[in-house]
Amino acid sequence: MSTVLVITPLIIANWSVISAAVLGAVGTLGFTAVAEALHDDLHETRPTRTEIDIEDSEILEAAAGTDQQIVVERDGVRAVFSRDARGALRLCMEGKGHSKSQLQQIGEELIGRVTQQYVYHRVVTELQEKNKVIVSEEVSADRTVKIRVRNW
Amino acid sequence: MAEELEIEISPTGQVTVRTIGIKGAKCLDAAEFIARIVGHEQSRELTSEYYEAELQVQQHLNIRNRQSP
Numbered sequence A: 001m002s003t004v005l006v007i008t009p010l011i012i013a014n015w016s017v018i019s020a021a022v023l024g025a026v027g028t029l030g031f032t033a034v035a036e037a038l039h040d041d042l043h044e045t046r047p048t049r050t051e052i053d054i055e056d057s058e059i060l061e062a063a064a065g066t067d068q069q070i071v072v073e074r075d076g077v078r079a080v081f082s083r084d085a086r087g088a089l090r091l092c093m094e095g096k097g098h099s100k101s102q103l104q105q106i107g108e109e110l111i112g113r114v115t116q117q118y119v120y121h122r123v124v125t126e127l128q129e130k131n132k133v134i135v136s137e138e139v140s141a142d143r144t145v146k147i148r149v150r151n152w
Numbered sequence B: 001m002a003e004e005l006e007i008e009i010s011p012t013g014q015v016t017v018r019t020i021g022i023k024g025a026k027c028l029d030a031a032e033f034i035a036r037i038v039g040h041e042q043s044r045e046l047t048s049e050y051y052e053a054e055l056q057v058q059q060h061l062n063i064r065n066r067q068s069p
Helices: A015-029 A036-043 A100-129 B025-038 B048-067
Strands: A003-009 A011-013 A048-054 A057-059 A070-074 A077-083 A089-095 A133-139 A145-150 B004-009 B015-020 B039-046
Touching: A003 A100, A003 B025, A011 A015, A011 A100, A015 A070, A015 A077, A015 A100, A048 A100, A077 A100, A089 A100, A100 A145, A100 B004, A100 B025, B004 B025, B015 B025, B025 B039
Parallel strands: A011 A057
Antiparallel strands: A003 B015, A003 B039, A048 A089, A070 A077, A077 A089, A133 A145, A145 B004, B004 B015
């Protein structure tokens, strides 16, 4: 028997933390970071495009980084992470031969993994700072991360 | 029994925290510690372990009251 809390994550971080979470997460879905200029061939014909705003997010304004973006690609699908005018994280998905709903689905999966990576890093860092002992850590087949902590 | 927290982070980033072997209000404190780090609480379930310590205090008080003249 136990107490059970279900928590909806909130992403509040500066761009460097967001970047680390994005780059750490996208590889698990087969995406790789690219330099945008190298892939102009993607735009020879107009690609389908959709934008997703991550409501529960805030990218803290800092001297550097707020105008930057991270571009990742997989099989002709490009995903661009950036900070929108309100300071929230925005994901722009585009790709030829894909419908908007397909891009939306891929985008939401990407956002999920980025959020998971951010939350994992945040929780583990905080636990270590409070000298809590992580006794086990595992990743299940559905990519759920399970951490057991002692020393309460 | 060791006092532990089990933290599950789903592929969408949703977090589920379960306390194991932590009795009374302390188990809620432990779970809320994680909630404060992660975001906002969506739901909570307090089961028998939470009420166990409070029940013991109540039983102790009842016994004392019965013994009083």
